[in-house]
Amino acid sequence: EIVLTQSPATLSLSPGERATLSCRASESVSRYLAWYQQKPGQAPRLLIYDASNRATGIPARFSGSGSGTDFTLTISSLEPEDFAVYYCQHRYNWPLTFGGGTKVEIK
């Protein structure tokens, strides 16, 4: 099973600041990695797939990069609605796994 480790666990930032979230895989997943956003009481929302492709309707301030074992989600300038928990997920093989999440909170 591929283990995805997200860091940091919590990121405290102010609106307008840049957020950089990391996801590290225990073995290579090529570019088969996605990012999701989840707000309290809501289902997750797909942001990025195949490491760098924005999903439909996702604002350009969200971008993804990386390949192999190291991936990054960047939010260029935090909007109030971006404060949430973010998860990465691979689709390289079975079982599919998610990272433990990074909470982006208001400083």
Added chain:
Amino acid sequence: EVQLLESGGDLVQPGGSLRLSCVASGFTFSNYDMSWVRQAPGKGLEWVSAVSTSGDGTTYADSVKGRFTISRDNSKNTLSLQMNSLRAEDTAIYYCAKVLQHWYFDVWGRGTLVTVSS
């Protein structure tokens, strides 16, 4: 509008059974693989099971293999999850999810809560 609506969550005793359903609308259900993902209270996301477009191909997380069965009825736009031999650690919100590109999840339902407790 593309929508998934889960139902069937309940309080059940350890060792009991439950069947979850997910009704899809707004897209051609039979054209997409589907999946279940769960989230224990206050915890992260865990993939549970997936099924191919025809229903012939299924796969499961080790934590539920042999106890859970995923199925679909394309004539009724419905995805199901039969859960047997339930354990306390199966307590979670269960989400139905539409699959994008083998195997990301681009549409999610609102979830249904399963609580396993005596």
